[in-house]
Amino acid sequence: MSRYNRHIILSEIGPEGQDKLSKAKVLVIGAGGLGCPILQYLTAAGVGTIGIIDFDKVELSNLQRQVLFGTSSLGENKAIAAKNRLEDLNSDIEIEAYPEALTYQNALELFNQYDIIVDGSDNFETRYLVNDACIITKKPLVFGAIYKFEGQVSVFNYNNGPSYRCLFPKPPKKDAVPNCSEIGVLGVLPGIIGSMQANEIIKLILGIGDVLSGKFLCYNALLNQTSTLKINRNDAVISEVLNRQSTFGKRTLKINCETNDIVSIQDIINNENIQFIDIRETHEAPKVDELSVKNIPLSSIQNHLEQLNNDKAKYFFCQSGTRSKRAVVYLKEQGIINCYSIEEGALEIKNYLKEQFKEKTNVR
Amino acid sequence: MYITVKYFGQIVEVTNTQEETIEVAGGHVSDLVEVLNSKYDQLENKDFQIAQNQELVSLETELTGLEIALLPPFAGG
Incomplete structure (x- = not known):
C-alpha cells in the first residue's frame, strides 16, 4: 500500500x-x-x-x-x-x-x-x-x-x-x-x-x-x-x-467528421481483425490477390451491406483512392462504423505487398 | 437598466469582446436578446443558453439586471 x-x-x-x-x-x-x-x-x-x-x-x-x-x-x-x-x-x-x-x-x-x-x-x-x-x-x-x-x-x-x-x-x-x-x-x-x-x-x-x-x-x-x-x-x-x-x-450514430478515415496500406497491413474490400467493378484490373479481399462494387454496395463485418475494421480500396473515399462517406451515413479508405490505388497496394514479401523472404 | 453581458466560446467570435455593458429598458431576457441580435447580425446563427446572475434562465424570465452570460455548447475533447 x-x-x-x-x-x-x-x-x-x-x-x-x-x-x-x-x-x-x-x-x-x-x-x-x-x-x-x-x-x-x-x-x-x-x-x-x-x-x-x-x-x-x-x-x-x-x-x-x-x-x-x-x-x-x-x-x-x-x-x-x-x-x-x-x-x-x-x-x-x-x-x-x-x-x-x-x-x-x-x-x-x-x-x-x-x-x-x-x-x-x-x-x-x-x-x-x-x-x-x-x-x-x-x-x-x-x-x-x-x-x-x-x-x-x-x-x-x-x-x-x-x-x-x-x-x-x-x-x-x-x-x-x-x-x-x-x-x-x-x-x-x-x-x-x-x-x-x-x-x-x-x-x-x-x-x-x-x-x-x-x-x-x-x-x-x-x-x-x-x-x-x-x-x-x-x-x-x-x-x-x-x-x-x-x-x-x-438508433444510428452519425458522427459528422471526416478525420482519420483515410489510411495508408503501410500503416494497417499488420493490423488484426480487418476486412479488405475492393469496391471497383468486377471487370477492373489488377486484382489484389496477395490479400484476402472481398469484392463489392460501389455501384451495388447498398445491396451488400450485410457482407460488411461490424466487428472488423473495414478497409476499402479502388483504382486511385477516390471511390473508396466516397464509399466510406456513404457507409458512415448508413451508420456503419469502422470504415476506412486506403489512399493508395490497387496497383500501388499490389506493388507494396510484393516489396514486403521480397523483404521477408530476403531476411530468411 | 445596465446589464453586464458576458460571452463564451464561439459567441466571442461574433461579438469580438468577452464582456460589455448594455442598456435596456427592462422587460424579459428575450428583450435583451433582441437588442443583441440587432447589434450582432451573426448571433442568430449561434446556439447558446442564457444565465442571469449565474443561474440558467429561459427567454421568458424577467430581467433583473446585474449579469447575463451567453453560453454555447462545446464539443471538443
Missing part, C-alpha cells in the same frame, strides 16, 4: 477511502485530449477497474496534448495504446480497452458494467448518446468539453440532479459548432479540464467535498477566469429520454 501512502495519510481519505477507490469501476469515453489526463490520474490513484473506449488511432498531431502517447504509439488504436502505457503506471488495477466506437447498440450493456461514466468524446452526437445512456442506466456522468482556450466541466445525472439535456436540450444545428479535430486547441487546456474531471470522479467515489452537480463550470485559460453557473433539472426533458428508451438500441 506504500504506493497510495500520500492518499492514505489524508484524514479525508485514509485506508477506507483508498479501499473505495480500489473497488470503483469507471468508464472513460475517448482516450484523447481529455481522456489522457483523466486516465492517468485515475490509474495513479488506484481506481480498481477502468474501461477505455476509443475507435481512433494515434496521430502525430495528437501528441501536442494527448500525453499518454509517444511516437512509438503512432498508428495504434488509442484505447489499446493507453492501456499499454497505464499498465506500466499501475499494474495492480484492471484496465479494459474497447478499441471500437461507442454506439447506440453497445452503450447500455457497457455502461451497466461501470459505476461512473466519463465523457471525453469530441463530438455532439456521441455526447448526447452518452448523456441519454447515462439517464437510462442511471449512472452519474462526469462531463468535460473544450473549445480553443475554454473548457466546461459538470457532473450530470447524479443524485436527481440535471443532465446535459437540461442545459442544452437538443444538439446544435449541423455545422453550427465545429466538431472533432477541425479547430485548434491550446495543448494544456484538456490537461486542465481533464484533471478537473478526474478530481470530480475521485470526489464522487470518496463521497467528499462538493460535487459539480447542478453546476456548470466554465474556465478560460487566457483570462484565468472561472464562472460557475447554476443549472436545474428539467424533468420533462429527462422523461422524454426515458420514454424513447425502447427505441434507443435502434
Whole structure:
C-alpha cells in the first residue's frame, strides 16, 4: 500500500477511502485530449477497474496534448495504446480497452458494467448518446468539453440532479459548432479540464467535498477566469429520454467528421481483425490477390451491406483512392462504423505487398 | 437598466469582446436578446443558453439586471 501512502495519510481519505477507490469501476469515453489526463490520474490513484473506449488511432498531431502517447504509439488504436502505457503506471488495477466506437447498440450493456461514466468524446452526437445512456442506466456522468482556450466541466445525472439535456436540450444545428479535430486547441487546456474531471470522479467515489452537480463550470485559460453557473433539472426533458428508451438500441450514430478515415496500406497491413474490400467493378484490373479481399462494387454496395463485418475494421480500396473515399462517406451515413479508405490505388497496394514479401523472404 | 453581458466560446467570435455593458429598458431576457441580435447580425446563427446572475434562465424570465452570460455548447475533447 506504500504506493497510495500520500492518499492514505489524508484524514479525508485514509485506508477506507483508498479501499473505495480500489473497488470503483469507471468508464472513460475517448482516450484523447481529455481522456489522457483523466486516465492517468485515475490509474495513479488506484481506481480498481477502468474501461477505455476509443475507435481512433494515434496521430502525430495528437501528441501536442494527448500525453499518454509517444511516437512509438503512432498508428495504434488509442484505447489499446493507453492501456499499454497505464499498465506500466499501475499494474495492480484492471484496465479494459474497447478499441471500437461507442454506439447506440453497445452503450447500455457497457455502461451497466461501470459505476461512473466519463465523457471525453469530441463530438455532439456521441455526447448526447452518452448523456441519454447515462439517464437510462442511471449512472452519474462526469462531463468535460473544450473549445480553443475554454473548457466546461459538470457532473450530470447524479443524485436527481440535471443532465446535459437540461442545459442544452437538443444538439446544435449541423455545422453550427465545429466538431472533432477541425479547430485548434491550446495543448494544456484538456490537461486542465481533464484533471478537473478526474478530481470530480475521485470526489464522487470518496463521497467528499462538493460535487459539480447542478453546476456548470466554465474556465478560460487566457483570462484565468472561472464562472460557475447554476443549472436545474428539467424533468420533462429527462422523461422524454426515458420514454424513447425502447427505441434507443435502434438508433444510428452519425458522427459528422471526416478525420482519420483515410489510411495508408503501410500503416494497417499488420493490423488484426480487418476486412479488405475492393469496391471497383468486377471487370477492373489488377486484382489484389496477395490479400484476402472481398469484392463489392460501389455501384451495388447498398445491396451488400450485410457482407460488411461490424466487428472488423473495414478497409476499402479502388483504382486511385477516390471511390473508396466516397464509399466510406456513404457507409458512415448508413451508420456503419469502422470504415476506412486506403489512399493508395490497387496497383500501388499490389506493388507494396510484393516489396514486403521480397523483404521477408530476403531476411530468411 | 445596465446589464453586464458576458460571452463564451464561439459567441466571442461574433461579438469580438468577452464582456460589455448594455442598456435596456427592462422587460424579459428575450428583450435583451433582441437588442443583441440587432447589434450582432451573426448571433442568430449561434446556439447558446442564457444565465442571469449565474443561474440558467429561459427567454421568458424577467430581467433583473446585474449579469447575463451567453453560453454555447462545446464539443471538443
